[in-house]
Every structure is written in C-alpha cells, then in structure tokens.
Amino acid sequence: MNPFEIGIVGGTGGIGRWFAAFFASEGYPVHVVGRNTDLTLRDLAERCRVVIVAVPIGVTQEVIHRVGPLLDPGALLMDLTSFKAAPVRAMLDASAAEVIGCHPLFGPDVPSLEGQNVAICPARGERWLPWLRDRLEKNGARIVETTPERHDRMMALVQALNHLDTIVLGLTLREAGVSPADLEPFTTPIFRMKAAIVEKVFGASPRLYAELIAGNPHTDELLAIYETQLARLKDLLARKDIDGLAAALNPGKGSP
C-alpha cells in the first residue's frame, strides 16, 4: 500500500498530536483539524483515506456524526478514545467506511510505541486492519484485539478504579493538613512514586480523568467492591488485628 494522506481530528493536542507525529515519521502526509485550524472536516474527508477522531471523550460522538458520513466505503474511520463501545457504535452508525476502534494505552508523554499496549476493536471491513497492525507492531507496540465491551470492562479496572484510588489518596493528603514541603524529607521511594502519580492525575487533565471514571459503566460495581474492602480493613484495624491484616495481604503467609 503506497503512502496516502491521513487526517486527524483533534490532532493539535494530546494523543492526537502524538499520532500525527507518529504517522508523519512513518512517511505519511498528515493533516490535522483542531479548534483553531482552517481545514474543514469536508476537506479532510476528501483528501484522506484514513480519518482518525482524537477529540475529548465528551465530544467524540458528535464529531463522529459530523465526519463519518463524508467518508466513502473504501476509507478507514478510526477513533482513539478511552472507551470503545459508544464510539464504535457511533462510527458504524454514522459512516459507510471501514471502522476500527483503537485505544492507545498510554499518554502523549511516552517517547515511542516500544513496549506500549494498544487495544483495537475491528468493527467493519478487513482491508485496513493489517496495515494498522503492521504500523503499530513494527514500532514495538503490543496489540490486543478485543471487543468494545471487553475493552471497556478492562478499563474499569485499569483506568476508573486505578484513578479513583489515586484521587482518594490525593484528596486525603490535601485534607490532612501537612504541606508537601514539610512532608518531603520524610518520604520513602514508594511514597514518592505514589505522589508522582497523584501529581500527574491531579495536574494533567482533570476533565479527562473525570470522564474516564464517570463514563465507565462498570465503575459503580468496582466502587462497591472498593468500599467493601475498605470496610474490611477498617474492621481489622478497629480490632488491632495485625494477624488478620497480614492474612488479608497474603492468605498464604499472613497467619501465624
């Protein structure tokens, strides 16, 4: 397949910009549409065989419904959103093009695809899938092909639960009445790792993290498990049950 033009809606920031640079480095002419670019979605659809939607979650479906109908059946419509069920459904509804849902499981701060995971949900057509896999795999990415539903279920753990845990820690540290500067000389390596994650989640893009948590249909279920486990720990602590606490950590080693 000869190089062809690739269009990225939302390609001026975040992971969209990252993929614009990636495809450019792979030798493809890349065009981006952002809030402040002159190119229209119609221009993009006419020039590009591959159109990638990389806008914030909250406007993804709207953008898909605007750009999807402009693509012909031989083109590829792909999104990079952190959820897959709703965007893939929207792409299938809005367009006659081939459809692949894609979730790069990393942020725009990684230097390359090497060792990074990418989830893909092929949804319509078979022409573009080998091309996409080749581009990603030859640059060191590990691909997991899955259904949108399974993807979103896994993200409830990897993103919603994980970030919730980080956020509760961050809010508690903020409320505890000790300044980061006072705490710093007392920090351990593990605490510094956790504090760096807290800083990243709190600092980078609050809305993105809020959407990852609030938008996942499985968050409530995991939050309920989280509360149950917290209550279990609280109960062991109230009884100063160190053996029980150690056993909870490691059923094999904890009992005396």
Added chain:
Amino acid sequence: MNPFEIGIVGGTGGIGRWFAAFFASEGYPVHVVGRNTDLTLRDLAERCRVVIVAVPIGVTQEVIHRVGPLLDPGALLMDLTSFKAAPVRAMLDASAAEVIGCHPLFGPDVPSLEGQNVAICPARGERWLPWLRDRLEKNGARIVETTPERHDRMMALVQALNHLDTIVLGLTLREAGVSPADLEPFTTPIFRMKAAIVEKVFGASPRLYAELIAGNPHTDELLAIYETQLARLKDLLARKDIDGLAAALNPGKGSP
C-alpha cells in the same frame, strides 16, 4: 574517632542486614545477633560501642529492654524501627547509654544511601550524633532531625495511609474477577506502576505492612478523612457530575 565495633540486633535480615553491610563497607567491624546466631546480647554489649536494634516492630521494645541495661553511658543505643515514639521511650527507660532513634526511609532493596531520606530523633547525649550524621551524609543521605511524635505523625501519611490505599486497590483487583494475565495486555504505564507497588506491598512482608498501619496512632484519623473523600467522589459519580469531579481534582481548572 577511630573505628570501633558495631553490633546489630536483627542484623541477619532486612534493613538490619543492609546496615551491617553499610557499616562494614565504612570500615567498622560489625557483629550481628539474629535468631540463629551464637553471639549473645551480653557479648554484643561488651564488644560494641554502638548497638543498633533492627528487629521487627512487634519485638522491638522487648529486645530494647534486654540489651539496653547492658550498655554503659558512653555507648550509643539506636533503633531502626518505623515508629519512633515507643522505641525511643523504651531506649531511654531501659538504658543509661546515649540514645538516638533512627528511621531509614527506604527498604533493603535500595543500592545505596544516595538520595535516600533518613529521619533521626536524638534523645540523649551529644557525642554520637555528629558521627552518625557524618556517616549518613557523606554517603548521600538526606537527614531530617525531628521529634519522635512528629516523625510518627508524618509516617501516618507516608506509610499508613499510603499503604492502606495500595492495599484497598490490591484487594479490589483481587476480588474483581479478572486475572492479572488477562488484564496485562490492557495495562497503561500508570497502572503498571501501581500494580508493581501492590505486588511489593502484598508480597514482601505482610506483617511489616500490617504493623505500620495498625501500629500508628494517627491511622484512624486519616482513615476517616479517606472515607469522607471516597464518599464525596461516590456522590459526584452517582450524579454523573463530571464538572464537579474535575473540580475536585483541580479547583483552579476543573470548573467550566
């Protein structure tokens, strides 16, 4: 001060062994007493000018009360426990020696003192403090001199709260019904960092972590804040209040 002999009770494992190797590399003859060594505490106290107690938290006070009375006023009695109030009080009660409470804020897996924090609580005498500071600082440690009470209050955040947060996450992941192998292809860099911390806390020494949490007098207070913050997030999620959630993360940026 010429090299003299240093004794470490609990020097056959963990941080005790680490410091045995450290002082040996500094040119001091080091003797260790462990559960399976022939040397008695009396032998150790007779030969060594510095005696360091590095046994598990649960038996620290008992060991201090056994070795403390054997030391003369010119010697140094020091402990390496993760709490400072109770061990320092026990050392002052049990011994006429100089007393320093010391908490190396790292585990035995770090390669050197470079960049690591060490909290010290000088409690009796002034002869040994400069020697200890010199040994630690010349090898790159950052010393924080503090009171036992302030140290323990900081550890409620750095250890008890931090590890509690890790443990609730680990237990929830365990209960969520997805195997680590199934989850692995879907992991992000942040998730892998968190999972590595979970693995460390759950795998290494359940009893140590249980004691760090259950033994800190401030844990209950932080657990109450943690529960309040979790309830606050749960409430925002129940209302699908993404703006509110983003605002909680970053009051400055979260509001639309």
